[in-house]
Amino acid sequence: MIPSDYSPEASPFATRTAPLPHADAATPAAPLPTAPRASKATSPPAKRTNPAATVLILSIALAATTGLIIGYLIGCTKAQTAKEPIAKAKTHPPSQPAPKLVEPVPELPAPPDPELAAAPDKPDEPADEGPPLKILAAPEAALKAFLLAPDWHARLKHVANPEEMAEVMKGYYAEEHDGPINPLSVAVQESRDDSAGVPDFYIYLVTTGQAPEGFPVAVMNREGGWKVDWGSFVEFHDDHFSRFAGGQAGDKGAFHLLVRITNFAPKREGFTAFRLDPPLPDRDRYGFVPTGSELHEMLKKSTDWGKPGHAVLRLMRHPGEDGKNWLEITELLATEWWPENP
16 A cells, blocks of 8 residues: 555655656646756766776776786897807807816926935935845746746756755656646745845745646745745645545655644544645645644644644555545644745
8 A cells, every 4th residue: 555645756766867757746847857967968078987997998008018018028038048059059069068167287296306316426325226126036037947947957956955856856757747837827925034134035826727726836045046945846736745645656745734623524533633735725634643642732732723734744644444545644844834944
């Protein structure tokens, strides 16, 4: 129901531009224009500004300007980057490495000492000739002359005690091969000095085709020059101990051996065993000595656990019940292979 005092113009939904007609309202003599229409008719177009449009236009202009600036900067950067490889290529060609920034300065030799340079010219101060190479070279030269000698006659003059060894060597080479021995290598193992401190004894390790592992050879300074101990040489070179233990030659012999205490030897009642090795690999045997004997005590003193003794032993070969030979130690001839003054 509509109230009696209802007016369309007072309604919140009414507009000023189009008033609703009312049956009871009187028509005015002249239409009264509304405020919006009067403003539209009288305001000039230039003064009608829209803030949103103005902001939009300024934003577009700012974006365009920013884009141009960024594009210009990117273009400059690319141009500079494109120029750098060309400059480097001109300075350092790819085919050549870049030069070092800092080159090491070579050390110049120190200027010679005028006093040292003048020393050789002084008659009372002879120049230093260095170490006595002749002393080191002489024993090796004697050893090589001994090895390369064509036969025992030529070899005899390089042997210690030639007068005593002449008949022994003659009889030995009557049954054994004689001729030159071509060593594969010769190297010093040990040297000894005399009372004046001058070397007078050398031990060389000599390797040959027959013994590529090498064996020791003693060379000593005697009257007439450096001489070779022929007895130990021929024992090692011709492998006398292995031949003897295997049943060749007589049943007695003397040998240069390494003597070791052992617990791995087979048991033999009334005997104590020692391990015996020549200075060649894989030729070890066991030698037995009567337990508690004087010889047994002497052998114990000449060796120790892990430390073999260098002894010259006389051995006797016995046939075993099982067909294998066993060796008895019958005499301790020396506790050193080469005495201080042989």
